[in-house]
Amino acid sequence: MTNTTVTLQVHRFAPRPERDRGSSPFARTSSPFGSSGERRRRPRGKQWVQEYTLEARPEDTVLDCLLTIKRTIDPTLAFRYSCGHGMCGSDAASVNGTPTLLCTATLKDWAKPCVPGSATDDEGFRSTGEPGAGTVSATEHSETGGRNLGVIELAALPGFPVQRDLIADIDPMLEQIKKLKPFLQADGVLATTKGGKVDVFEYLQHPDELARYEQLSNCIACGVCEGSCPVFAGGDAFIGPAALISASRFINDSRDSAAQARLDAIDTADGVPACQSVRACTRECPRGIDVGEEMWQIVAKVRER
Amino acid sequence: MSPKHLENMYDAVIVGAGAAGLSAALGLLRSPEVGDMRASGTEPKILVISKLQPLRSHTGSAEGGIAAALGNVEQDDWQWHYYDTVKGGDWLVDQDAAKLLAQYAPETVINLERQGVAFSRTEDGHIAQRRFGGHTRDFGGNAVKRAAYAADRVGHQILHTLWQQCVANGVDFAEEWYVTDLVLDDERSRVAGVVAFDTHAGTLHAVHARNVLLATGGAGRLFHTTSNSWDLTGDGMALALAAGLQLEDAEFVQFHPTGLAHTGILLSEAARAEGGVLRNARGEAFMERYAPGHGDLAARDVVSRSIMAEIDAGRGVVDPKEPNGPKDCVWLDLTGIDAEHMERTLPEVVETIRAYANLDPTRDLVPVKPTAHYTMGGIPITTDGEVYRWEDGRRAVIEGLFAAGECSCVSVHGANRLGGNSLLDACLFGTRAGKAIAARLDAPAAGTDDVDPAVDTAASARKSDLDALLSAQRDNEDNPYRLMADLGIVMEQAAAVRCSEGTLAKAADALDGELASRAAALTAHEHSPAFNQEVTAIWEARHLIMLGKAVLTASDARHESRGSLKRTDYPQRDDEHFLAHSMTDASHTVAWQPVHIVDVEPKKREY
Numbered sequence: 001m002t003n004t005t006v007t008l009q010v011h012r013f014a015p016r017p018e019r020d021r022g023s024s025p026f027a028r029t030s031s032p033f034g035s036s037g038e039r040r041r042r043p044r045g046k047q048w049v050q051e052y053t054l055e056a057r058p059e060d061t062v063l064d065c066l067l068t069i070k071r072t073i074d075p076t077l078a079f080r081y082s083c084g085h086g087m088c089g090s091d092a093a094s095v096n097g098t099p100t101l102l103c104t105a106t107l108k109d110w111a112k113p114c115v116p117g118s119a120t121d122d123e124g125f126r127s128t129g130e131p132g133a134g135t136v137s138a139t140e141h142s143e144t145g146g147r148n149l150g151v152i153e154l155a156a157l158p159g160f161p162v163q164r165d166l167i168a169d170i171d172p173m174l175e176q177i178k179k180l181k182p183f184l185q186a187d188g189v190l191a192t193t194k195g196g197k198v199d200v201f202e203y204l205q206h207p208d209e210l211a212r213y214e215q216l217s218n219c220i221a222c223g224v225c226e227g228s229c230p231v232f233a234g235g236d237a238f239i240g241p242a243a244l245i246s247a248s249r250f251i252n253d254s255r256d257s258a259a260q261a262r263l264d265a266i267d268t269a270d271g272v273p274a275c276q277s278v279r280a281c282t283r284e285c286p287r288g289i290d291v292g293e294e295m296w297q298i299v300a301k302v303r304e305r
Numbered sequence: 306m307s308p309k310h311l312e313n314m315y316d317a318v319i320v321g322a323g324a325a326g327l328s329a330a331l332g333l334l335r336s337p338e339v340g341d342m343r344a345s346g347t348e349p350k351i352l353v354i355s356k357l358q359p360l361r362s363h364t365g366s367a368e369g370g371i372a373a374a375l376g377n378v379e380q381d382d383w384q385w386h387y388y389d390t391v392k393g394g395d396w397l398v399d400q401d402a403a404k405l406l407a408q409y410a411p412e413t414v415i416n417l418e419r420q421g422v423a424f425s426r427t428e429d430g431h432i433a434q435r436r437f438g439g440h441t442r443d444f445g446g447n448a449v450k451r452a453a454y455a456a457d458r459v460g461h462q463i464l465h466t467l468w469q470q471c472v473a474n475g476v477d478f479a480e481e482w483y484v485t486d487l488v489l490d491d492e493r494s495r496v497a498g499v500v501a502f503d504t505h506a507g508t509l510h511a512v513h514a515r516n517v518l519l520a521t522g523g524a525g526r527l528f529h530t531t532s533n534s535w536d537l538t539g540d541g542m543a544l545a546l547a548a549g550l551q552l553e554d555a556e557f558v559q560f561h562p563t564g565l566a567h568t569g570i571l572l573s574e575a576a577r578a579e580g581g582v583l584r585n586a587r588g589e590a591f592m593e594r595y596a597p598g599h600g601d602l603a604a605r606d607v608v609s610r611s612i613m614a615e616i617d618a619g620r621g622v623v624d625p626k627e628p629n630g631p632k633d634c635v636w637l638d639l640t641g642i643d644a645e646h647m648e649r650t651l652p653e654v655v656e657t658i659r660a661y662a663n664l665d666p667t668r669d670l671v672p673v674k675p676t677a678h679y680t681m682g683g684i685p686i687t688t689d690g691e692v693y694r695w696e697d698g699r700r701a702v703i704e705g706l707f708a709a710g711e712c713s714c715v716s717v718h719g720a721n722r723l724g725g726n727s728l729l730d731a732c733l734f735g736t737r738a739g740k741a742i743a744a745r746l747d748a749p750a751a752g753t754d755d756v757d758p759a760v761d762t763a764a765s766a767r768k769s770d771l772d773a774l775l776s777a778q779r780d781n782e783d784n785p786y787r788l789m790a791d792l793g794i795v796m797e798q799a800a801a802v803r804c805s806e807g808t809l810a811k812a813a814d815a816l817d818g819e820l821a822s823r824a825a826a827l828t829a830h831e832h833s834p835a836f837n838q839e840v841t842a843i844w845e846a847r848h849l850i851m852l853g854k855a856v857l858t859a860s861d862a863r864h865e866s867r868g869s870l871k872r873t874d875y876p877q878r879d880d881e882h883f884l885a886h887s888m889t890d891a892s893h894t895v896a897w898q899p900v901h902i903v904d905v906e907p908k909k910r911e912y
Contacts, residue, residue, distance in 0.1 A: 015836070067786070070784075071790060075786055075830050075839045076830045078836055078838050082534040082535055083365070083366050083534040085657060085661065086656075087458075087653075088362075088366065090358065090361045163836055164835065165836075167836055181473070183469035184421030191415045196383070198412050198415055202418040202432050204429070205430050206430050207425075218458065253421075
């Protein structure tokens with residue numbers, strides 16, 4: 001049925017098996033430097049690039065292809081996925097060096113003509129310029145008989161330690177989100193039903209008030225903005241765009257009573273001042289949030305208070 | 306994230322972190338009992354185990370709304386909601402449960418708002434509400450605006466808000482842990498704990514608990530075309546079966562009428578609520594013919610069957626993505642909706658169509674096909690979330706074992722669920738189950754650390770299983786992903802939307818024979834247990850096959866057509882023999898439990 005193919009170059013990683021240290025009398029002594037350093041440590045294990053060529057249509061997504069690989073070629077390839085249509089946020093990864101969701105990245109948008117060499121060099125940089133203009137028409141060479149749509153290079157989401165293949169440890173992002181108290185702070189009263197009627201009603205909020213934070217509340221915590229941010233992914237001390245978007249969501253919610261404390265909490269050296277306004281965070285946000293503009297707004301709010 | 310250390314004994318272990326599991330955790334933690342404990346300096350030991358990271362649960366994909374007779378937009382009454390739920394479920398609904406559902410719905414929705422859900426609003430600042438299929442005024446009259454919504458991503462809003470509240474309450478999570486075994490005591494009268502696989506470290510743990518709540522969601526992956534995420538493999542239901550418990554009404558699987566052609570991705574019912582029209586190959590708006598007066602907003606099972614009838618009559622269309630494929634779709638026509646209004650009220654629908662069908666819904670007709678969406682049946686529970694076995698004509702409660710959400714069956718959905726009632730069920734009965742667990746915290750057994758060795762025995766048995774999976778030769782030609790795909794095709798051919806004795810028997814043969822032996826022979830292709838997704842997939846595949854058999858058995862036992870179950874060989878509803886819940890166990894014994902009729906006498910269900 002399909003007469004086109006695609007080639008996926010997957011940067012794979014297998015963790016070195018944990019040594020069994022249960023019997024060592026020294027095993028449970030904690031490091032004098034605390035446990036936090038352990039997380040940032042570069043994971044040790046085996047790294048290699050594996051190439052898979054398979055039949056696929058231009059409108060298929062990268063996730064479709066990876067699932068086909070699991071089913072028909074290599075069941076050991078590891079990657080997170082769940083809803084498959086951009087709502088759960090589990091499958092952020094690096095596609096041709098750009099952080100995005102595997103389930104929304106289509107081959108026609110991302111496959112590029114086969115060229116020798118890797119898209120990124122050893123340091124993780126890639127050549128700039130027009131990426132693969134006119135790639136849809138693709139090339140005619142392929143050993144499998146079909147027309148090859150090109151190559152897509154996949155790696156784990158940048159900025160986070162890789163755990164296996166395309167699976168990255170995004171707990172640092174969730175920890176940073178949690179640090180900024182990501183929950184509505186209001187009177188805390190909940191309704192109960194008595195005699196078939198509720199004793200308390202909803203907080204009132206005009207549609208215009210909702211509009212001030214509604215899009216921010218659509219964040220799915222996928223980490224694409226974090227992986228795109230040269231400050232965050234570069235390893236500098238920065239709480240990251242995702243946590244700031246979460247803080248901003250509550251600062252802009254008319255029901256929330258903790259705006260001042262929230263602004264104080266992000267006015268730290270690793271908070272908004274660490275943002276360099278590169279705005280790379282905006283480009284691939286799957287929820288269409290203009291993360292960079294929001295950073296700009298929140299910086300202004302912090303300054304004005 | 307994994308817990309820093311495992312407790313020797315937990316007060317409660319909650320399996321699943323979607324709307325039901327998180328609601329239960331919050332219901333428990335906010336209870337007066339926990340308040341008292343904390344006041345006396347004791348922190349309850351609670352662990353939420355989820356096979357996914359937080360915020361990935363499928364609750365987040367729910368689009369359309371959560372039903373409650375708030376009356377914010379037009380007059381409404383919880384009694385009408387109650388009636389609609391009973392009628393929508395084709396009278397297989399336990400009415401005491403449905404009454405609670407409707408009565409406590411406003412409280413549930415208001416509390417979601419008060420915890421932070423960004424509901425859409427009316428001009429005067431109240432929660433906005435829209436029409437949804439089957440929700441009416443005056444006991445079956447005109448459609449009423451009852452579904453509270455947040456654009457078309459209310460599930461995302463609810464999931465994130467509940468997680469945020471769990472963060473505020475300091476809930477301990479074991480993330481990307483997969484529960485492999487539910488362990489009861491020898492008499493199957495009391496829960497002892499679970500065995501869980503930490504997928505990061507690749508290690509198995511015996512988790513002892515005085516209370517366990519299963520909230521693992523549905524089982525859409527039984528079928529090839531499904532709106533469900535890849536993770537909905539019916540784990541909780543299979544755990545219950547494996548532990549010797551029953552499933553209630555397992556034969557009732559709802560097919561949502563408007564999956565986006567062969568992708569199965571859901572296009573919310575909101576699309577029809579906002580004016581979308583189903584059309585056949587001739588362009589005819591056929592729903593008015595099948596459901597006069599209700600048309601495109603008839604109940605989901607009615608619409609799904611009508612679509613299949615059109616396809617069977619040769620009036621289906623092909624998925625334009627596969628021009629040479631079968632004519633197994635119909636058109637969803639959204640072109641009559643004002644483009645600007647569509648972008649505002651149906652952003653996810655529009656985006657899904659653009660991204661996954663490459664079509665412009667303001668101009669193009671969109672191909673749709675019924676897609677496996679919701680399991681009405683599940684682990685039988687009381688209205689306080691207690692799991693029971695139906696034995697000798699009575700409910701024998703398993704002490705300390707609870708369930709909530711889609712994996713459970715309190716029987717508010719009966720034979721067919723109304724849109725907007727699933728989030729409500731999960732949040733409302735999840736909260737109730739959490740409160741019921743709280744009430745057990747000061748039970749006589751509480752405070753003692755008398756661990757049941759059965760959990761450790763189960764953990765070592767599972768360890769042997771794991772070792773065998775990992776140590777096998779890597780040249781196994783088969784793998785669980787292929788097996789699950791094949792199972793989905795078998796189940797779809799046998800039981801999607803309609804079935805008969807013949808189709809069910811054929812599928813049962815396949816499951817018992819080829820698929821079962823393939824499942825038993827599965828091994829992992831990678832020896833290291835850390836982040837070894839194939840190991841989890843093998844257990845999921847085995848769970849699905851066990852569950853699939855129960856679905857086929859229950860479907861075969863019910864010699865009538867009711868709600869989502871269409872038996873072509875028994876086309877009529879038969880209240881005389883089957884106004885009862887099927888109770889199916891892993892040995893394929895089916896017992897029957899009478900339906901709780903309280904207020905609404907069964908009558909013909911017409912839309």
